[in-house]
Amino acid sequence: MSHQLGGDTEIGTVQTGKVPLGRINIWLADDDPEFCELFKDCFQRYPDLNVFQVFHSAIELIAALKRMPPPDVILLDYQMPEMDGLEALPHLRQLAPHTHVLLVTTFYDVSIQKLALVAGAAGCHRKTEPELKIISAIRSAKAGHPAADAITPVLSTVRIGDGP
Secondary structure, three states, X not given: OOOEEEOOEEEOOOOOOOOOOOOEEEEEEOOOHHHHHHHHHHHOOOOOEEEEXXXXXXXXXXXXXXXXXXXXXXXXXXXXXXXXXXXXXXXXXXXXXOOEEEEEEOOOOHHHHHHHHHOOOOEEXXXXXXXXXXXXXXXXXXXXXXXXXXXXHHHOOOOOOOOO
């Protein structure tokens, strides 16, 4: 089942149009439809951002990556039923090694942030962060630079050779 989001983007289905050159192709994966709508509406105000797909589980997201070209950036919820964002990260890294994944969470937890970064996430952000901070993190991730403020809180807890 697909739901029209507005414009030419659909939830969980292949879009027939192509992302215009220069736009950042974003997929959202979150089990909260209100959060997805909020971020989609927010991103529509920025001409360089395009929410191309929305998934309500990590399993849907992984299945889509097996059959579709990957996006530039994935915003991945940490807490989802069946498979959480940290569990999904190794699958995403394997299926889409050039896609930048930003883990988003409701509650800040330095241990989750550390695990996400070690697992290959480009950053970890609270859903309640200011809009421009999330937009900046997306743009930085796409440019291949993790947002400095996404990793600063954990730098003192991460040592060379530390595992998850």
